[in-house]
Amino acid sequence: MIILPKLPYGYAALAPTLSANTLHTHHDKHHRIYVDKTNELAPKAGLDGRPLEEVVREAQRKGETKLFHNAAQAWNHAFFWECMAPKSGLPSATLRAALDHAFGSVDAFKDAFVTEGSEHFGSGWVWLVTGSEGLKVISTHDADDTLTRDGLFPLMVCDLWEHAYYLDYKNDRKTFLNRWIDEVANWTFAERQLAAADGRGDGFRYPDAAEDAGARRDAPGQGDRPPA
Structure with missing residues (x-):
């Protein structure tokens, strides 16, 4: 379960x-x-x-x-x-170097991410992935992801389904993506994923009940959670 x-x-x-x-x-x-x-x-x-x-x-x-x-x-x-954090911060030196190499600059990566996501037709996801070709931005349709794509390892994703942003942005997906990448993108998590892709640590896996309880027991800001 x-x-x-x-x-x-x-x-x-x-x-x-x-x-x-x-x-x-x-x-x-x-x-x-x-x-x-x-x-x-x-x-x-x-x-x-x-x-x-x-x-x-x-x-x-x-x-x-x-x-x-x-x-x-x-x-x-x-x-x-x-892939989100209350304080987005900046990419680490390692991640910044990888983004610079692949896209020319962090700003160029952001532009590529927002463009790919905003121009994606219909529902889906926009990803920063790494693989044999280095870092690149891709989008997937509906529920499709990277788990069934050999050679791709996910570093970051943003949800393109309307339920992710419609209450706050109506149908303005591009503004949502611009604000998302600038204000809440979790660079620390992306850096950990990049390290895992290089064999330095473990990548994300879906938590089981014990892992979820342990990881979240001391997580800040949980007081506004409604009763189960």
Whole structure:
């Protein structure tokens, strides 16, 4: 059984970039639905009790489309929460050097990220990934992600589905993306992912109940969380 992981910050911690109302709706309703549907469908596909990463890959391999969509969306959202922080800061020297090498500058990367995301047709995700070709920006449609794409390792993602931004930005996805990359992008998390891609540490994996409780027990800003 997979869980709905808690946010790594309070619901109001990303305001005004993202409102508490948006995070309540996005996390408590949309992410929860994907988790619940995955837990309903995984046993029928013989995948009950498997790590979510394995469920996503096996569902895609077996052609279990409905399970894949829900499991991938559950994973994407958990990764997305980690890609944001109340204090965005600046990329570390290591990450900055990698972005400079791939895009020419951090600002050029931001432009590429926002352009890819704002011009993506329909729902999906915009990613900063690394692989044999170095760092690059890609977008994926609907629930598709990087787990089923050999040779790609995700560093950062932003949600392009309207439920991620409509309450705060209506249909202005480009403004949302510009503010997101400038104000709440979690460069520290992206740096850890880059290190993991280079074999220096572990990359993100979907948490189980014990990991989620331990990681969040002392997390700041949880006082505005509603009762379960």
